[in-house]
Amino acid sequence: MTLRVRPLALYGSVFVLLLYAPIALIVGYSFNANVVNMMLWEGFTFDWYRAILGLPTTLGRAANHVDTTTSLRAAVVNSAVVAIAATVVSTLVGTAAALALGRAPFRGRRAWQGLLVLPMVMPDIVLGIALLVFFTTVGLPLGRGSIVVGHCVFLSSYVWVIVSARLAGLSTDLEQASADLGAAPFTTFRRVTLPLLAFIISLDDLVITWFIAGVDATTLPMFIYGALRRGIKPEINAMATLLLGFSFVVAATGLWLRGRRL
């Protein structure tokens, strides 16, 4: 009997392992009762989750942890607010841009399209510095509001790309049919173009936008980077596990919606 290792199967296994091992570790650590060193298993506990939710715990407060629970919760709320606001605003802005560039004939379309691509290809640091300079110049206070604006700059571009692709697939026949049946241009827009866009874009594109909005440079990751310097309190693991579960639910819902419509 010979044991044959298929190269592709081996590669696949290693790939999946590298991808998910760190995540599996975090999920594991989030149930570890060891307050001092999270890498040594000391017993199973829900206490880190209880701590996040503000429930009483049985764990003694370890001396080497700053109490970060409150600021962790605030960071999560901030992240959610920023992501929701940025998703909604950039969906509106990006869709309007796609409609204008896709349906209304006007000069310099190419130039506008190029300008819309730029925020996606520009290095984040360049965009960040540019926004910082801009905000301070115009006197916009740095905070949630400016973070939302900053996100909208590149998120609108992503939305524009997604909606443009959908719009290109939407045959102009339907808009012509509407005009043919006597509808003036604005009536056609209101009764055909807009409902059809809502019909074909819907939730799964919002999910994509949400993920792009949620991943980078929001306030939760900033908090986690900060916490890394101060020493990690294991409740971060619990928070990460909760977020993981939430992301999983959102992604599954998106996939389910997409699958149901096709």
Next chain:
Amino acid sequence: MAASVLLSITGATRRFRTPEGGSVHALDAVDLDVRGNEFLTLLGPSGCGKTTLLKAIAGFEDLDAGDIRLDGASLRDVPAHRRPFNTVFQSYALFPHLSVADNVGYGLDVARVPRAERDRRVAEALARVGLEAMGRRAPRQLSGGQQQRVALARALVNRPRLLLLDEPLSALDRHLRQAMQGELKALQHDVGITFLVVTHDQEEALAMSDRIAVMHAGRVRQLGTPAEIYDTPVDRFVAGFVGASNLVRGTWRSTAHGGGCVTTPAGIDIHAEGVASIANGATVDALLRPEQLSPIADGAGAAGPTLAATVASTVFVGPDVHLHAHLADGTPLQALLRHARGQALPFAVGARVVLAYRPAAVHVIAAQAT
């Protein structure tokens, strides 16, 4: 019967730029009159400009030159949504976000027709196309043939002056297509609305139309009744495009009263009658439709002129047998034989055959420079 002209198209010209930098004449000085209450078909091969002409009439395509007039008034500055025409799109273009009934009612809603009248007319239109039970369905829950009926009802419910149909039957299977040809024709007769139908299918055009405009390369080559188009095509293109045809090139030699004969370079004579205004000695094409040639095995008993040929093949297609033969100089000819059940075909491949014809059944076309 002098039917009035509804729509008059004069010198309609439309050029498109090709990606290679040249330009194509989708429409090249098209003149066409559409009469009130007729079933007119635009027939031509793919790319000859049929859709462009239909879109220009509907108002979705501008003309570079020429004009389209409705009751004598130019439509140049009338946008599509103000033209009293409706279109049945090739793709049907049903609104996927609306029910069948709301699709049909769209034009009435936009025109703010009162609710009760709107509902009554929608129901009536759906009943007319046999879909009274389908009003609440979504378009995608219908078969292709049913979707097409919805598109038809959606257009007809507005009682347009002119109904434009772009290849309305091309997406249907053969049986449904033939049934719908008859239905379209009956529908046009019932509702009394002028139909302008585009098709590339010559059988369909012959079966449905009051008149046919045969198009080629952006021009209308011939306008006439189906019988005129079939029996007396004006050029080789029309002769070849409509129906099966035998075209034999030769020199015209007239005798008396429109009679004469077409002589091929090999000296074969084809006699014709009723030929007007072709100069003696002109190069011409003699058109012999396959059903006008009667194959006779032994050559005996032929009353009129005949052509001697050799059988190349026979093809059985059900009601008919197609007999392919060639003349002494190699010119291929096709003849039709009625299939007679229980009788063996008397024509073996390679056998001699005599093809009898009536000179009055031969159509002579003056050959053009092209």
